[in-house]
Amino acid sequence: MAETTNYMIAGYVVFSIGMVGYLLSLVLRARSLKQDLDVLQDMEKKEN
Amino acid sequence: METKPRLLNVLDWVSLVLFVIATGMVFFYAPTEAIMGQVQRVFYFHVATAWVGLLGFIAAGLAGIGYLRTNNLKWDNASLAAVEISLIFFAVAIVMGSIWARPSWGTYWTWEPRLTTATVTELIYAAYLLLRQGLEDPERRARFSAVYTILGCISVPITFVSIRLFRTIHPVVIGNADAAAQGGFSMTPAMFQTMMFSVVTFSVIFVALLWHRIRLGNLADKVEQLRLKLAQ
Numbered sequence A: 001m002a003e004t005t006n007y008m009i010a011g012y013v014v015f016s017i018g019m020v021g022y023l024l025s026l027v028l029r030a031r032s033l034k035q036d037l038d039v040l041q042d043m044e045k046k047e048n
Numbered sequence B: 001m002e003t004k005p006r007l008l009n010v011l012d013w014v015s016l017v018l019f020v021i022a023t024g025m026v027f028f029y030a031p032t033e034a035i036m037g038q039v040q041r042v043f044y045f046h047v048a049t050a051w052v053g054l055l056g057f058i059a060a061g062l063a064g065i066g067y068l069r070t071n072n073l074k075w076d077n078a079s080l081a082a083v084e085i086s087l088i089f090f091a092v093a094i095v096m097g098s099i100w101a102r103p104s105w106g107t108y109w110t111w112e113p114r115l116t117t118a119t120v121t122e123l124i125y126a127a128y129l130l131l132r133q134g135l136e137d138p139e140r141r142a143r144f145s146a147v148y149t150i151l152g153c154i155s156v157p158i159t160f161v162s163i164r165l166f167r168t169i170h171p172v173v174i175g176n177a178d179a180a181a182q183g184g185f186s187m188t189p190a191m192f193q194t195m196m197f198s199v200v201t202f203s204v205i206f207v208a209l210l211w212h213r214i215r216l217g218n219l220a221d222k223v224e225q226l227r228l229k230l231a232q
Helices: A005-047 B006-029 B039-069 B073-105 B113-133 B138-152 B155-165 B189-230
Strands: none
Touching: A005 B039, A005 B073, A005 B189, B006 B039, B006 B189, B039 B073, B039 B113, B039 B138, B039 B155, B039 B189, B073 B113, B073 B138, B073 B189, B113 B138, B113 B155
16 A cells, blocks of 8 residues: 555645635635724714 | 524534534545555545535526526625635645645646646636626626626536546546546445545535625625715
8 A cells, every 4th residue: 555644634734725714715804894894884874 | 794694503513513524534434545545535525625616616607597587686696606615616626636646647737638627617717706807887797707607617517527528547436437547446335425425515515605605795795885875
């Protein structure tokens, strides 16, 4: 049997980076949009 | 953002539990393949991520049809969400496959039919995101995107059947393998169960992510509308 453990680890590192990276991007974008929404809603209240 | 629906909460937890079980099966239930050794364990999530990638591209095409039939921008949001998620999963599948190929084929990359069609599919949808950014009018962008995703769908079955139509070194795990295939293996029942469980798990994860991404798109629309309202 070939010794290929390092390749397996590399494969799952790539997988983890892809998944965690995407989840993180979703969270950060949602947080940024919520902040924008709060600011805009405050501005709207002040205008009214 | 609207309150997170209870069903989405349930879906998140189900996804997490399924993912933990699938990971456990990959590392502790599926046997080590006799010739390739440990790297064969990459195969389970490689297949599952590739499946989700192609599934999402088809979902995007269906959402495109939904938009053309209704002119409702919610379909455009769904289509964009599906493409974005699929691009990530499909890119991960391609890189994982490439890592598996190194000890199996002796090279990270070769322009054989499956790798070539998969790369073309990935590029088609990467271009979709870039082209969307060039269109400012939401209606026009949605119409253009809908037609693009419907046409883009053609690449999905071509990618899927490429290893069955052409002589290739990419193994066909389910069905008859070409004599030229390298790195193919006979799946034991435990291997097959692990693969199928991973595919189901990633399909559930895809649905959960799609729902989250659609909600993000709705929030972005809300912010944009408020911004336009205040600018007037």
